[in-house]
Amino acid sequence: xxxxxxFLVVGAAxxxxxxAAQDPDVxxxxxDVVKTVTARAYQGRTRNNGPEQTENxxxxxxxxxxxxxxxxxxxxxxxxxxxxxxxxxxxxxKRTRGDxxxxxxxxxxVDDRPGRVEVRTEYPNNWGYRNRNIDVSVDYTVVVPxxxxxxxxxxxxxxxxTGIQGAVRAExxxxxxRTSxxxxxxxxxxSGDLELVSAPADSDLTATTISGNIRAKGLKVRSLExxxxxxxxxxxxxxxxxxxxxSVSGNVEFAGTLGKGGRYDINSHSGSIRLALAGTTxxxxxxxxxxxxxxxxxxxxxxxxxxxxxxxxxxxxxxTHAVFGDGSATLNIRTFSGDIIxxxx
Amino acid sequence: MAAPKQRPPIPxxxxxxxxxxGATHADTDDLVTRCQAGDVDAFxxxxxxxxxxxxxxxxxxxxxxxxxxxxxxxxxxQAYRKIGSFKRDAxxxxxxxxxxxxxxxxxxRSRQAKMSKLTETLDAETSFEPMARRETPIxxxxxxxxxxxxxxxxxxxxxxxxxxxxxxxxxxxxxGIAEGTSxxxxxxxxxxxxxxxxxx
Amino acid sequence: MHPNETAIHDYVDDVLELRERTELERHLAGxxxxxxxxxxLREIRKAFGGLKDxxxxxPVRAWARLERAIRLESESRSTHxxxxxxxxxxxxxxxxxxxxxxxxxAVLILATVVGLQFRAGRRxxxxxxTSTPGASVAxxxxxxxxxxxxxxxxxxxxxxxxxxxxITKTEQGALDPGTAATLQKNLAVIDQAISESRAALRTQxxxxxxxxxxxxxxxxxxxxxxxxxxxxxxxxKGNDAGAARIVSGLKPKGN
Numbered sequence: 001x002x003x004x005x006x007f008l009v010v011g012a013a014x015x016x017x018x019x020a021a022q023d024p025d026v027x028x029x030x031x032d033v034v035k036t037v038t039a040r041a042y043q044g045r046t047r048n049n050g051p052e053q054t055e056n057x058x059x060x061x062x063x064x065x066x067x068x069x070x071x072x073x074x075x076x077x078x079x080x081x082x083x084x085x086x087x088x089x090x091x092x093x094k095r096t097r098g099d100x101x102x103x104x105x106x107x108x109x110v111d112d113r114p115g116r117v118e119v120r121t122e123y124p125n126n127w128g129y130r131n132r133n134i135d136v137s138v139d140y141t142v143v144v145p146x147x148x149x150x151x152x153x154x155x156x157x158x159x160x161x162t163g164i165q166g167a168v169r170a171e172x173x174x175x176x177x178r179t180s181x182x183x184x185x186x187x188x189x190x191s192g193d194l195e196l197v198s199a200p201a202d203s204d205l206t207a208t209t210i211s212g213n214i215r216a217k218g219l220k221v222r223s224l225e226x227x228x229x230x231x232x233x234x235x236x237x238x239x240x241x242x243x244x245x246x247s248v249s250g251n252v253e254f255a256g257t258l259g260k261g262g263r264y265d266i267n268s269h270s271g272s273i274r275l276a277l278a279g280t281t282x283x284x285x286x287x288x289x290x291x292x293x294x295x296x297x298x299x300x301x302x303x304x305x306x307x308x309x310x311x312x313x314x315x316x317x318x319x320t321h322a323v324f325g326d327g328s329a330t331l332n333i334r335t336f337s338g339d340i341i342x343x344x345x
Numbered sequence: 346m347a348a349p350k351q352r353p354p355i356p357x358x359x360x361x362x363x364x365x366x367g368a369t370h371a372d373t374d375d376l377v378t379r380c381q382a383g384d385v386d387a388f389x390x391x392x393x394x395x396x397x398x399x400x401x402x403x404x405x406x407x408x409x410x411x412x413x414x415x416x417x418x419x420x421x422x423q424a425y426r427k428i429g430s431f432k433r434d435a436x437x438x439x440x441x442x443x444x445x446x447x448x449x450x451x452x453x454r455s456r457q458a459k460m461s462k463l464t465e466t467l468d469a470e471t472s473f474e475p476m477a478r479r480e481t482p483i484x485x486x487x488x489x490x491x492x493x494x495x496x497x498x499x500x501x502x503x504x505x506x507x508x509x510x511x512x513x514x515x516x517x518x519x520x521g522i523a524e525g526t527s528x529x530x531x532x533x534x535x536x537x538x539x540x541x542x543x544x545x
Numbered sequence: 546m547h548p549n550e551t552a553i554h555d556y557v558d559d560v561l562e563l564r565e566r567t568e569l570e571r572h573l574a575g576x577x578x579x580x581x582x583x584x585x586l587r588e589i590r591k592a593f594g595g596l597k598d599x600x601x602x603x604p605v606r607a608w609a610r611l612e613r614a615i616r617l618e619s620e621s622r623s624t625h626x627x628x629x630x631x632x633x634x635x636x637x638x639x640x641x642x643x644x645x646x647x648x649x650x651a652v653l654i655l656a657t658v659v660g661l662q663f664r665a666g667r668r669x670x671x672x673x674x675t676s677t678p679g680a681s682v683a684x685x686x687x688x689x690x691x692x693x694x695x696x697x698x699x700x701x702x703x704x705x706x707x708x709x710x711x712i713t714k715t716e717q718g719a720l721d722p723g724t725a726a727t728l729q730k731n732l733a734v735i736d737q738a739i740s741e742s743r744a745a746l747r748t749q750x751x752x753x754x755x756x757x758x759x760x761x762x763x764x765x766x767x768x769x770x771x772x773x774x775x776x777x778x779x780x781x782k783g784n785d786a787g788a789a790r791i792v793s794g795l796k797p798k799g800n
Contacts (some may be wrong), residue, residue, distance in 0.1 A: 149463050173724055190727055191724075210727060210728065210731045222521070224453055227768075229769060242455045246761070246765075248735050248738050248762065249730075249735055269758055269761065270738065270741075290745055318678065319754075334757065336755070337741065346677070383619055385612065392611065393608075396602075400601055407661065411730075414602075417603055417611075418607065418611055418614070422611065422618075440693065488596060489596075507590060508596050509597055532550055532554045539582075539589060
């Protein structure tokens with residue numbers, strides 16, 4: 001089994017070094033670097049229907065407890081777990097149903113610098129021009145120090161990150177992103193789904209998608225920010241100080257207990273917003289919709305008799321303000337045309 | 346209204362907020378009483394006395410003048426709703442300031458700007474320029490603009506420490522971070538500002 | 546060897562212990578680089594420290610907006626209160642909310658308004674008994690100011706959006722068809738939201754939900770376009786125009 005390993009110094013980073021060297025006291029910690037995806041992707045066609053060929057890759061690199069790790073992939077799954085110690089272990093499996101030689105052409109590059117390791121899958125530049133049909137995917141299983149900063153990116157594969165206390169950035173275009181026990185998270189997809197499964201108490205999680213569905217369940221966090229354009233957002237049994245949910249056409253569902261003093265801002269243009277509230281926490285409700293209906297199990301009067309004359313007198317648009325119990329939690333629910341439905345769970 | 350569980354009480358800033366000139370203690374007392382009774386004209390007076398201070402803080406913490414204006418609105422609306430619970434154990438200006446700071450911190454922590462500031466590759470020409478900037482004097486504008494360009498995280502710590510005058514321990518309590526983290530955030534902000542202001 | 550970052554900043558902040566301070570000053574005497582850093586940091590501290598009392602006046606329209614919101618709230622409170630005096634437009638008294646602060650038993654307080662935050666049109670009616678002539682004029686002006694502000698914001702958003710659209714249109718080839726299709730489809734969703742909000746505002750220019758919807762939709766559109774630009778940049782990095790040809794019909798995992 002041939003192993004392809006190469007060290008590549010990324011050209012862009014070289015440019016940045018002299019400037020930093022002039023100013024030894026300036027520490028710029030890069031948290032939000034948009035990582036380069038230097039790989040191409042392809043579609044396997046009927047030609048590549050043979051038995052699956054695989055090639056294994058294994059590497060252990062020292063990165064340090066405060067190290068920064070980035071992994072970028074095209075097709076295939078990435079699984080990152082937090083562990084103890086200072087080392088990062090990378091296990092990867094290249095797969096193809098085509099010719100075995102294609103495996104060698106796809107390179108796993110480990111760019112290893114003090115305190116920083118970059119792993120990426122590189123496909124050859126010239127494959128497209130030859131119009132070949134290639135189907136090579138690489139699955140990564142990586143263990144990094146639990147306190148490292150992690151940046152993972154994939155185009156079509158699933159990204160799973162577990163148990164990382166440092167800042168985590170997890171992205172996939174069409175694959176699913178799944179995280180648990182990641183207190184500082186920014187997760188993003190285009191069409192893939194997002195699943196936030198568990199998080200420690202002081203977490204700040206952000207997950208955004210364009211058309212994927214987001215599911216956040218069983219979390220106890222400080223703040224949770226979710227956004228989508230057309231994907232649906234489901235939040236179940238979470239405890240948080242601050243929830244922000246936004247969608248354009250995606251539907252929003254929230255089920256669980258409100259936190260005392262918590263603030264919940266949910267906003268959708270045409271998607272419906274459903275809240276199923278359990279427990280007895282008091283809340284102050286500000287619900288507001290241009291043309292959607294507002295329904296509530298909790299006693300709420302929508303302005304007088306609701307007859308046409310009333311509406312003309314008070315102007316169009318529906319707004320509800322109500323206080324239940326001690327009003328400690330704040331619910332700001334707004335839509336343009338989506339319906340707002342609040343029920344007792 | 347109970348504050349969120351994890352929020353410790355806000356300490357007094359190391360530099361006390363100025364109350365407007367000419368307002369005696371008795372005047373302010375009376376004003377507060379009238380506000381608590383629902384007197385909107387009295388509330389307007391209170392607004393006139395303290396809005397600039399609150400607006401300035403909101404702009405800096407929020408990172409832009411539009412954010413500042415929205416926050417100003419929300420803060421004073423909240424103040425109107427909650428003034429009934431104001432216990433007069435401190436100056437009303439301090440109470441307002443604490444309310445404002447709380448609100449700004451909430452906003453900053455959860456801001457949706459994360460959705461819109463997704464790419465560093467966006468050209469400056471295509472970014473959205475807020476309107477009111479033309480109205481401010483140049484020298485201060487350079488400082489304010491530099492502030493706005495600080496990344497979130499270190500900006501709030503910097504505003505609280507270097508501008509508002511809280512010490513690192515207080516900043517830590519306000520932002521829910523360790524004192525050491527507050528230090529490193531402030532140092533990082535200073536380094537960035539040094540680079541930003543140098544170019545001008 | 547240069548002193549570490551913390552020491553330098555602590556020095557500038559005057560919190561270094563005497564011994565460390567002396568050591569550092571000794572180093573500064575012979576190191577121009579660190580001296581420059583210290584000078585710069587001191588200037589920064591001075592400039593920004595002075596900023597605290599350098600106050601910014603809020604825009605004139607801010608009070609008008611706030612006042613409308615407050616009057617709306619206080620009216621709704623006085624028209625629905627537990628004593629059953631519902632419907633009478635009395636001046637706002639001690640609100641029920643502040644009563645509950647006094648430790649009254651938890652009560653279910655209903656204050657519901659069917660209406661807009663900006664009721665400029667209604668306020669302008671001279672026969673309205675609760676509005677003074679001054680207030681209605683101010684409210685009318687303020688409503689116009691709000692609309693002008695909205696139009697200006699629209700202009701700025703549209704400009705930013707057009708710039709971004711130009712980039713994405715010319716460079717779309719860099720994206721694979723699947724991703725490009727998803728982005729296009731969702732852009733259309735947002736565009737629909739924008740046109741619905743605009744249509745709503747044409748019939749009800751003062752509607753706050755409609756105004757908010759328009760602004761939120763603009764923000765969503767900008768975010769989506771920025772995402773698209775970022776994706777394009779990623780796909781093209783280290784590569785040439787051939788990226789799109791290579792990337793064809795990328796199949797998401799599991800489909």
